[in-house]
Amino acid sequence: MVEWNMDRWKYFDITSRDQPLGNPLSIAKLDEIIALLDLNPGDKVLDVACGNGEMLVRIVERYGARGVGLDLSPYVIKDAELKKAERAPNVDLQFIEIDGAKYQPEDSDMFDIASCIGASWIWQGYRGTLRALKDLVTPGGLVAVGEPHWLQPPHLDYLASEGFTADLFSTHHGNVVAGEEEGLTFLYSVATNQDDWDRYEGLRYRATVRYARSNPQDLDLQEITGRVNKSREAYLRWGRDTLGWAIYLFQTPDGIS
Numbered sequence: 279m280v281e282w283n284m285d286r287w288k289y290f291d292i293t294s295r296d297q298p299l300g301n302p303l304s305i306a307k308l309d310e311i312i313a314l315l316d317l318n319p320g321d322k323v324l325d326v327a328c329g330n331g332e333m334l335v336r337i338v339e340r341y342g343a344r345g346v347g348l349d350l351s352p353y354v355i356k357d358a359e360l361k362k363a364e365r366a367p368n369v370d371l372q373f374i375e376i377d378g379a380k381y382q383p384e385d386s387d388m389f390d391i392a393s394c395i396g397a398s399w400i401w402q403g404y405r406g407t408l409r410a411l412k413d414l415v416t417p418g419g420l421v422a423v424g425e426p427h428w429l430q431p432p433h434l435d436y437l438a439s440e441g442f443t444a445d446l447f448s449t450h451h452g453n454v455v456a457g458e459e460e461g462l463t464f465l466y467s468v469a470t471n472q473d474d475w476d477r478y479e480g481l482r483y484r485a486t487v488r489y490a491r492s493n494p495q496d497l498d499l500q501e502i503t504g505r506v507n508k509s510r511e512a513y514l515r516w517g518r519d520t521l522g523w524a525i526y527l528f529q530t531p532d533g534i535s
Contacts, residue, residue: 284498291353293506296485300329300354301396301424302478302523307468308333311525314466315420317341321390324348324414326378327397331358335365343390344370348378379410388416395424395525404453408460408528418532421462424525427453436516439508453526462528469524479513482506 282289294300299308312333317323319342325334328347331354338345349355358373374381378400383389392414394400398407404425411421427450437444448456454464470478486506490499 284501287351287353288498289502289505290351292489292502293482293486294329295489296481297330297478299332302470302475303424303468303525304470304474304477307470307474307525309336311422311466311468311527312336312340314527315341315391317343317390320344322346322387324389324392326381326392326394326411327400328358328373329354329395331361331373333393333395334358334371335361338366338369338371342369345372346383346389347371347373348376348381349373350375350377383414389414389419390416391420391422393422393424395422396523398423398425404448405456405460408457408462412460412462412528412530415530417530419530420465421457421528421530422525423457423528424523425453427522427524429520429522432520433516436512436520439512439516447521450522450524453524457526457528461531463531464526465529466527467524469522472518475513475518475523479510483510 298305315337317337321341321343323334323337323343323345325345325347328334328349331347334345334347337343347358349358352375355373355375362371362373378394378397392411394407394411398404401407401410404423407423408421411423415421426447428447432442432444436442450469454467457464483506486503490503493499
């Protein structure tokens with residue numbers, strides 16, 4: 279099932295409804311990497327594919343930074359706006375429904391950190407994402423990217439089931455080296471474990487079952503459940519032992535020669 283017949287953002291809203299984050303990472307690990315950012319009050323943060331805004335809100339809560347969150351989904355932008363109103367009503371924080379690749383900052387100021395957590399497809403892959411983000415940050419600024427990696431060579435049946443190719447992702451080591459080859463300094467990474475993945479996948483299944491029971495007349499229900507069931511089988515059969523995921527934190531050159 280490749281082609282979408284329904285609104286894909288509706289699908290992700292339903293299946294991710296119970297997720298604290300939109301990626302297979304625990305809140306504890308997210309806080310771990312946020313604590314290492316060393317931002318100052320007033321620093322500018324850009325989060326591309328910000329999802330429900332949890333990461334960006336946590337950053338501005340901790341540091342008093344200013345923030346911009348971008349996402350194509352009107353569902354998560356609405357959720358992020360509600361989160362801002364509840365937890366950061368007086369902070370310079372805005373969420374914009376837009377394709378991140380088309381975003382142009384309103385002024386000439388650069389960001390102190392730019393992130394894209396789990397959506398490197400916006401720039402046609404991991405390296406394209408690194409290049410795009412480093413062009414948006416100040417000299418010596420930070421780039422954070424969330425990206426999958428292979429734990430072992432993927433089974434051909436797994437690739438076929440998910441519509442992947444073996445070169446779609448690199449290894450954990452390969453992701454670090456790619457950043458260094460793009461002129462960035464590797465600072466840190468935090469990776470998921472099987473508990474993180476199981477929680478992420480399990481909450482997707484649970485949310486889908488609950489939605490199906492509450493909305494039996496939804497004309498999109500067959501596609502929703504079909505996609506989730508196919509993904510569940512691929513994860514349990516192959517993905518759990520094959521695919522990892524991590525956030526990589528890099529620093530741009532400071533421009534001092």
